[in-house]
Amino acid sequence: MKKAQKEKDCFEVRLERHADELKWLYMELYGNEAMFTELCANLRDFYEQRGAQLKQRDREREQCPDWYKGNDLLGMMFYIDNFAGNLQGVEQKLSYLERCHVNYIHLMPFLDTPKGRSDGGYAVADFRKVQEKLGTMEDLEHLTAACHKKQINVCMDFVMNHTSQDHEWAVKARQGDGEYMSRYFFFDNEEVPRRYEETVPQVFPTTAPGNFTWLEEIGHFVMTTFYPYQWDLNYANPRVFNEMTYNFLYLVNRGIDIMRIDAVPYIWKELGTSCRNLPQVHTIVRMLRMICEIVCPSVLLLGEVVMEPEKVVPYFGTVEKPECHMLYNVTTMATTWHTVATRNVSLLKRQLDIVSGLPKEYVFLNYLRCHDDIGWGLDYGTLRKEGIDERAHKQYLNDYFQGFAGQSSSRGELYNSDPLSGDARFCGTTASMCGIEKAGFEKDEEAMERAIRLDVTLHAYMFMQSGIPVLYGGDEVGQVNDYTYKEDPEKAEDSRYIHRGAMNWELVKQISAPGSVQERLFSQLDRLERLRKMEKAFVSGADVWTVETWDPALLCIGRYYEGEKILGIFNFSEQDRTAWINETDGDYVDLISGKERAAAGVDIPACGFCYLKKAEES
Numbered sequence: 313m314k315k316a317q318k319e320k321d322c323f324e325v326r327l328e329r330h331a332d333e334l335k336w337l338y339m340e341l342y343g344n345e346a347m348f349t350e351l352c353a354n355l356r357d358f359y360e361q362r363g364a365q366l367k368q369r370d371r372e373r374e375q376c377p378d379w380y381k382g383n384d385l386l387g388m389m390f391y392i393d394n395f396a397g398n399l400q401g402v403e404q405k406l407s408y409l410e411r412c413h414v415n416y417i418h419l420m421p422f423l424d425t426p427k428g429r430s431d432g433g434y435a436v437a438d439f440r441k442v443q444e445k446l447g448t449m450e451d452l453e454h455l456t457a458a459c460h461k462k463q464i465n466v467c468m469d470f471v472m473n474h475t476s477q478d479h480e481w482a483v484k485a486r487q488g489d490g491e492y493m494s495r496y497f498f499f500d501n502e503e504v505p506r507r508y509e510e511t512v513p514q515v516f517p518t519t520a521p522g523n524f525t526w527l528e529e530i531g532h533f534v535m536t537t538f539y540p541y542q543w544d545l546n547y548a549n550p551r552v553f554n555e556m557t558y559n560f561l562y563l564v565n566r567g568i569d570i571m572r573i574d575a576v577p578y579i580w581k582e583l584g585t586s587c588r589n590l591p592q593v594h595t596i597v598r599m600l601r602m603i604c605e606i607v608c609p610s611v612l613l614l615g616e617v618v619m620e621p622e623k624v625v626p627y628f629g630t631v632e633k634p635e636c637h638m639l640y641n642v643t644t645m646a647t648t649w650h651t652v653a654t655r656n657v658s659l660l661k662r663q664l665d666i667v668s669g670l671p672k673e674y675v676f677l678n679y680l681r682c683h684d685d686i687g688w689g690l691d692y693g694t695l696r697k698e699g700i701d702e703r704a705h706k707q708y709l710n711d712y713f714q715g716f717a718g719q720s721s722s723r724g725e726l727y728n729s730d731p732l733s734g735d736a737r738f739c740g741t742t743a744s745m746c747g748i749e750k751a752g753f754e755k756d757e758e759a760m761e762r763a764i765r766l767d768v769t770l771h772a773y774m775f776m777q778s779g780i781p782v783l784y785g786g787d788e789v790g791q792v793n794d795y796t797y798k799e800d801p802e803k804a805e806d807s808r809y810i811h812r813g814a815m816n817w818e819l820v821k822q823i824s825a826p827g828s829v830q831e832r833l834f835s836q837l838d839r840l841e842r843l844r845k846m847e848k849a850f851v852s853g854a855d856v857w858t859v860e861t862w863d864p865a866l867l868c869i870g871r872y873y874e875g876e877k878i879l880g881i882f883n884f885s886e887q888d889r890t891a892w893i894n895e896t897d898g899d900y901v902d903l904i905s906g907k908e909r910a911a912a913g914v915d916i917p918a919c920g921f922c923y924l925k926k927a928e929e930s
Contacts, residue, residue, distance in 0.1 A: 456567025
């Protein structure tokens, strides 16, 4: 009885803390008290259904709400089937993930999706069912429990903006059921869709033009911002918000620690606007944050917002009214590859300075590659001042990474190429973009050494950025492009599958073979990962800044925390260079070699780097 009362009190305390603001926001958005009462009753139910171990995890992390801001989190993202076949297979690979120092795994979309109409898993037909080939919800719970025993956090995607056309709601809407039609955007003539199209940009103008799809069988248009089989949800309907919140809580109660809310800026639609980043979006995300703090306070919200760092800041909310815990550093990723292709760090340095100037409470996820293509959404306003034309530069970047220009060693393919605008995106694994594929094919050991060095340097640079680094599964062993996707009719038209190949476990066997590509790459990354967790200057709250090197190909990043200072210097060219820094505040030690080294006039090998730590004063 006492335990039950204590549990009740815990929920009541959390609810009371947020009740006034939650109700105010909900009523401002919907003005429906009955639906708000229903929401609160269901929050209690989901809290009571939450397992004892998860509630204990909640209590522990409530006591240390900044637990994710240290220097010990290292992420890895992968597709379950590609990585280990199914959820049970992933559980069997946890020891390998530990060997990689990974303690945060992002399981790419695994909820039920229709075959051939899945958009890589982002067209969800059932939010409470795992794809049959991957396992069951029971398998998911078993995996998350096993991960928690090993202190591994689990992240998944929550697709908020839309459902599959095969979702139960969409099926009933297609049958003309008004209750379910109201959960989407249906119009019986083209007038309103046409007015939307006047102000709403197209996401995929070449492969999925327009923002609406005509349904001949019911004589209606339905809003489909992404693909015709992904129907946009109408969050102006409180039933949509409530039901999607229940789906969210059902999933976190299976043991999910980090929920990546997909396509956040799109979730509120309003005629006469771009239907992007509207104020109501922030109301919804803020409510979702409070609901987490009431029901499952150990759970983090990761927002997928694809904009420049300074423009995504509103999605963090404020110190008093926070929204997302973490956001992606998308623009810096693209600018990193621009830097590789141009051997000029000026734009990257500028963007890193912008990120470093943001409040330390803001946590970004940093990555070199992910499951998606690379879009060249660079700061062309700044580049134009340097005489760089946007269209010509995009062409150069795509040519470079295909291996056609700039003495490139990269290999890969274009995605969504538009011959009229000249625009396109790029696909390829980190290893292939660094030249490991080309060097291996040509059996060029000198080129291979340089490619491995560049690969390691880019990871070392990623670790120096402000935030949490995330690896893409297979990068740790230098997995190259997989061209076999072209043999699969369901994938052949989507070049993103070139970097979504199945994990090659034969390569993993080579990490213990001295001199192999895998051993050289894995062992160096292993050392970097250990260093990052050992040195407290790598915590998210450290001071981070860039240092002028007086060489366009050299980037220097400094980190300082509680008396400890580390400098990272990175060479983006194929020639040995000297960083003309002059840090005369004490003696320094090279963290890789362990030797004393002056932080002045520092020689950096081609495609190489160094970490210098200020020695402790005696």
